[in-house]
Amino acid sequence: MYISVRDRPARSRGAARATSARLAPTVLLLGTVSLLTDVSSESVNAVLPIYLTSVLGLGALAYGFIDGIYQGATALVRILAGWLADRSDRPKWVAVVGYGVSALSRAALLPAHGFAAITSVITLDRLGKGVRTAPRDALIASSTPAHSLGRAFGVHRAMDTAGALIGPLLAFWILLMLPSNYHGVFIVSFAFAIVGFAVLVLFVPDLRTRAARQDDQQPAAIEPASAPSLRLLLDPRLLRLCAGATLLGLLTVGDGFLYLQLTERDSLATKYFPLLYAGSNISYLVLAVPLGRLADRIGRVPVFLGGHLALLGSYLAAGGVLPGAWATLTCLALLGSYYAATDGVLAAIAGQLVPALRASAIATAQTVVSLARFAASIGFGLAWTLLGRSDALHLFTGLLMLAIPVAVWVLPRTRRQVVPAGSAQ
Amino acid sequence: MSNRVKLISLAVVCLLAVAGSVSYLLNSRSNQQRAAQAAAPVAQIGLSTVLAEPRIIFRSTAPSDHYGSVAAVALSDPAGPRAFIDTQCDRVYAANQRLLCLSSDRGLVTTYAAKVLAVNGLGSLLNVALAGVPSRARLSRDGQLAATTSFTQGDSYAATSFSTRTVIDRVGGPSLGSLEDFKLIHQGKSIKPVDRNYWGVTFAADDNTFYATVEWANHTWLVRGDLATRTVVTLHEDAECPSLSPDGSQVVYKQRGTLPKGSWRLVSYDLATGTVTPLAETHSLDDQVEWLDNQHVIYGLPRSGNAAAISDVWSVPVDGTGAPTLLIPQAWSPAVVH
Numbered sequence: 161m162y163i164s165v166r167d168r169p170a171r172s173r174g175a176a177r178a179t180s181a182r183l184a185p186t187v188l189l190l191g192t193v194s195l196l197t198d199v200s201s202e203s204v205n206a207v208l209p210i211y212l213t214s215v216l217g218l219g220a221l222a223y224g225f226i227d228g229i230y231q232g233a234t235a236l237v238r239i240l241a242g243w244l245a246d247r248s249d250r251p252k253w254v255a256v257v258g259y260g261v262s263a264l265s266r267a268a269l270l271p272a273h274g275f276a277a278i279t280s281v282i283t284l285d286r287l288g289k290g291v292r293t294a295p296r297d298a299l300i301a302s303s304t305p306a307h308s309l310g311r312a313f314g315v316h317r318a319m320d321t322a323g324a325l326i327g328p329l330l331a332f333w334i335l336l337m338l339p340s341n342y343h344g345v346f347i348v349s350f351a352f353a354i355v356g357f358a359v360l361v362l363f364v365p366d367l368r369t370r371a372a373r374q375d376d377q378q379p380a381a382i383e384p385a386s387a388p389s390l391r392l393l394l395d396p397r398l399l400r401l402c403a404g405a406t407l408l409g410l411l412t413v414g415d416g417f418l419y420l421q422l423t424e425r426d427s428l429a430t431k432y433f434p435l436l437y438a439g440s441n442i443s444y445l446v447l448a449v450p451l452g453r454l455a456d457r458i459g460r461v462p463v464f465l466g467g468h469l470a471l472l473g474s475y476l477a478a479g480g481v482l483p484g485a486w487a488t489l490t491c492l493a494l495l496g497s498y499y500a501a502t503d504g505v506l507a508a509i510a511g512q513l514v515p516a517l518r519a520s521a522i523a524t525a526q527t528v529v530s531l532a533r534f535a536a537s538i539g540f541g542l543a544w545t546l547l548g549r550s551d552a553l554h555l556f557t558g559l560l561m562l563a564i565p566v567a568v569w570v571l572p573r574t575r576r577q578v579v580p581a582g583s584a585q
Numbered sequence: 586m587s588n589r590v591k592l593i594s595l596a597v598v599c600l601l602a603v604a605g606s607v608s609y610l611l612n613s614r615s616n617q618q619r620a621a622q623a624a625a626p627v628a629q630i631g632l633s634t635v636l637a638e639p640r641i642i643f644r645s646t647a648p649s650d651h652y653g654s655v656a657a658v659a660l661s662d663p664a665g666p667r668a669f670i671d672t673q674c675d676r677v678y679a680a681n682q683r684l685l686c687l688s689s690d691r692g693l694v695t696t697y698a699a700k701v702l703a704v705n706g707l708g709s710l711l712n713v714a715l716a717g718v719p720s721r722a723r724l725s726r727d728g729q730l731a732a733t734t735s736f737t738q739g740d741s742y743a744a745t746s747f748s749t750r751t752v753i754d755r756v757g758g759p760s761l762g763s764l765e766d767f768k769l770i771h772q773g774k775s776i777k778p779v780d781r782n783y784w785g786v787t788f789a790a791d792d793n794t795f796y797a798t799v800e801w802a803n804h805t806w807l808v809r810g811d812l813a814t815r816t817v818v819t820l821h822e823d824a825e826c827p828s829l830s831p832d833g834s835q836v837v838y839k840q841r842g843t844l845p846k847g848s849w850r851l852v853s854y855d856l857a858t859g860t861v862t863p864l865a866e867t868h869s870l871d872d873q874v875e876w877l878d879n880q881h882v883i884y885g886l887p888r889s890g891n892a893a894a895i896s897d898v899w900s901v902p903v904d905g906t907g908a909p910t911l912l913i914p915q916a917w918s919p920a921v922v923h
Contacts, residue, residue: 338614339652347609351602358598362591423716432696545779 186303187312189364190296191319196356197259198320200266200349201285202327207335208282211342234290235527242294242523243390251295251519252366258292259360261285263353269346294523301511301518302367309512310460313504314452321445325438390520397572398513398521402528404571405506408468409532411560413475413540413553415440415495421478421549422488436492443496451500452508460509461571467501468564470494475557479550513572621648627915628666635659635668636704639923641883642679645669646895647915655684655706660921663898663913672706675719679704679920681728683756687719687735699733701756711756720749721826721873722918725788729756730812732786732795751783751797753812761812769799770818771806778802783817785826785873786810789833796827796836807838807854821854821861826873828882830903837864837874837882837903844869851882853903862905875919877912880904885917 241258245251265284272281297313304312331345338344419436455463474494477487510525511518543552586594627647639660645651645667655670655677674686684702697715699722702708713733721734734751753761764783769776778801786797795810799817807824810817827836835856839849840863848869853862864882874882882903887896898913913919 334610338610338617341610341613341617344606344610344613348606351606355595355599355602358595362586362595420716542779545777 183312183315184303186365186367187300187316188319189359190300191316193259193356193360193364194296194316194320195323195326196352196359197262198323199327199330200352200356201262201289202324203331203334203345203349203352204266204269204327206328206331207342207345234286235531237287237290238294238527239520239523241291242298242519242521243517245295245298245519246517249368250366251298252360252364254295254519255292255299255364256357256361258288258290258295259353259357260288261291262288263350263357266346266350266353269349270343293526294519297507297511297522297526298519299364299367301508301522302515303365306512308456309508310452310455310463310505311449312452313508314449314455314500317452317500317504318445318448321441321448325441325445328438390517392514392517393520393524395514395521398510398524400570400572401506401509401513402525404567405464405525405529406532407563407570408560408567409529410536410539411556411563412471412533412536413556414533414537417537417540417544417553418474418478418491418495421553422491424549425478425480425484425487436488439489439492440495440499443493444499445496447497447500448504451497452504455501455505455508460505461573463501464505464509465564465568465571467498467505468560468567470501471498472557472560472564474498475553475560479553479557509572621650627651630659630666630668632657632668632670632705639921641898641913641919641921642670642677642684642704643885643898643913643916643919644674644677645915646917648895655686656916658913660923664911670704670706672702674918676722676918677920678722678724678918679922680724680726681922683710683724683728685722685724685731685733687715687722687733689719697735699731699735699754701728701731701754711754713752713754713760716750721751721785723786723788723873725792726790727792730754730761730788730792731756732788732797734784734786749782749784751786753786753795761815764797764799764810764817766815767810768814768816769808770816772819783808785838787827787829787836787873789829796829798825798827798838805841807836820856821859824854825849827854828874828876830876830879832879835903837876839871851884851901853905862903864901864903864905865907866899866901866909868909872918875921877921883912883919883921885919 241254245254248254262285265281265288268281268284269278272278300312300316301309327349330348334345334348335341415437422436451463451467471494474491477491477494480487482490506525506529507522510522514521540552540556543555546552547555627645627649635657640657641660641663642655642657645654645656651669653673653675655672655674656667657670658665658667670684672684672686674684674688676687678685682704684704684706686700686702688698688700690696690698697717697719699711699713699715699719700709701711701724703710711731713731715733715735717736719733719735721732723732724730731754732751733754734749736749751764753764755761764786765781769778769781781799781801783800784798786795788795793812795812797808797810797817799806799808799819805823805825806819807821807827808817808819823840823842824836824838825841827838829836833856835853837851837853840852840861841849844850849871851864851866851870851874853864854860855862866884868886870884870886872884872886874884877883877900880902881900883898883900885896885898895915896917897911898916898919899909900912901907901909
């Protein structure tokens with residue numbers, strides 16, 4: 161009670177003071193941008209398979225519309241954009257380019273008719289996503305005091321996921337009103353992307369992430385404002401973070417495989433297959449903020465590790481310790497908590513390790529993890545074929561059990577963020 | 586820029602975005618309604634009349650209230666009046682007195698299902714839940730076996746490619762499961778490529794032999810399968826969605842050749858001699874053809890541009906001569922029932 165009384169004068173003056181009781185406006189603004197952008201991209205993604213089948217013909221899908229090579233290109237673009245954001249010290253404008261490219265790709269869907277055209281439009285969107293992620297996370301990290309980073313990322317990811325849930329609903333509502341009018345979906349999607357883009361350009365402050373922040377309490381933060389050397393990325397703690405996250409990422413069975421495993425055991429899971437993605441997203445949405453707060457309180461690395469325990473639990477649930485429908489529900493809840501405990505938290509850890517190269521550090525950690533997960537999905541596919549469905553999952557369950565203690569040892573020991581005196585909590 | 590200017594700018598952007606998209610939606614809604622009203626009424630005929638003689642069953646794509654419904658025409662008058670069956674399918678096949686209907690139930694969450702129904706669209710004999718967008722459907726000639734192919738969107742991190750899932754079910758019996766669990770024999774050896782995918786099954790008259798497509802390492806093969814031994818053997822490279830002739834002597838399939846991704850030519854393949862003959866259809870097409878008789882195959886082709894939601898069924902000789910002729914306008918997914 162006392163705290164809220166003390167906090168009130170600051171609010172009434174409308175000051176954007178980032179205290180632990182109040183989120184930085186930048187975080188909410190970026191959350192809004194992500195929400196609108198996700199409504200835009202997920203509404204299109206939800207109808208794209210049906211659009212491709214009804215307009216372009218079915219076989220286009222069989223070939224897979226983006227080959228693995230684009231995955232590699234996105235990884236490269238992501239690191240490059242992170243470095244550019246740090247080098248120019250203008251992460252906002254790098255993010256603007258990323259969001260802008262994605263928004264344009266929506267408009268480009270309208271005249272795109274051929275298979276190649278659609279493929280390039282989707283690639284453009286992916287590249288835009290690759291460009292914007294790290295600078296955006298760097299903006300979140302530099303507008304938030306270190307001791308509440310977990311919560312800030314939690315709020316952002318929750319808003320982002322809310323957009324991902326709204327998008328498909330919106331798309332199917334449009335198709336319900338206007339049967340087969342895919343262009344209607346693309347136009348509405350473009351409108352959302354443009355509004356999100358406008359919020360970003362007009363309202364998100366052009367923060368200099370490299371500028372020293374008082375409350376960072378990191379020696380590196382007092383660096384002179386000249387272009388930082390990339391050598392800073394060799395920070396041993398960042399290397400340990402990447403190594404630990406790679407090890408765990410290599411044992412991360414993709415959601416799709418877990419869902420397929422669930423369909424083997426629970427006939428309802430087949431019928432409501434598309435709902436499984438929504439189920440784990442809801443769990444992610446609900447848990448992102450509480451787990452982010454928990455990370456601020458007990459430390460981010462423990463929560464990151466805890467997320468992988470939840471992942472382990474989801475393997476066990478899918479692997480057969482529970483009966484049908486319970487297995488599905490438990491698995492989805494645990495998968496959501498895994499994302500809530502790892503996605504934003506990883507950015508929070510990486511963003512605080514090398515303040516002079518925030519965007520690059522975040523980009524590096526995220527890229528390493530996504531490449532490791534990509535490798536894992538190929539490895540799991542192989543095991544699935546050689547050993548059969550259940551045994552492949554058992555193998556990964558066992559390996560993850562062994563890997564978690566190793567990760568405890570490898571991952572950096574981040575100091576618990578002591579709430580600075582004078583700040584309300 | 587002051588905050589006031591920024592807020593006004595955002596309000597203008599929002600207004601333009603909302604006004605633009607809403608006016609587009611309303612405009613296209615009224616256009617669609619006008620088009621449906623302006624469309625020439627489809628000539629209709631009684632269902633029992635059509636079902637009493639040899640017929641072609643298909644998905645009607647005429648822009649009317651019946652869009653997407655299953656329809657039937659007399660084999661003797663394919664472009665003539667059609668009878669509607671009160672069932673909506675994305676893809677349909679028919680044999681004996683049965684329909685195989687692949688449908689998507691679009692709602693807040695889209696679900697997909699395959700159903701075997703009596704020919705009047707009533708009485709569900711078999712219900713298979715599909716994990717993804719339906720793609721191919723075939724019944725055996727007696728209507729006892731049903732093969733369905735659907736797309737499965739895989740893992741979300743590697744969600745850059747689709748895989749297919751092809752399942753064979755027996756009406757009134759246990760499912761024969763996914764073809765991926767069958768033994769695959771290639772050049773005399775049993776192999777298990779990680780990325781193998783099956784699609785486009787066609788049944789022989791014995792209810793045991795079938796032909797299909799298998800793909801791995803970006804190469805497709807025509808396979809002959811045996812349900813009793815759960816084995817498939819590769820026969821010929823670069824062949825997708827085969828369809829077996831009524832006399833069982835040849836298949837017609839889609840061949841990629843040197844065409845770009847997403848383009849195919851139809852060819853016929855003689856199972857005894859291995860001779861490949863390109864058909865006279867030069868449009869790229871993506872369909873599993875159906876045999877009209879032992880000399881002609883029929884298939885759906887979408888119209889170009891904005892009219893792609895309407896497709897027509899064409900016919901072409903299998904010996905490579907002649908030219909395609911329009912058989913049933915505003916139709917898709919044909920099945921011939923003698």
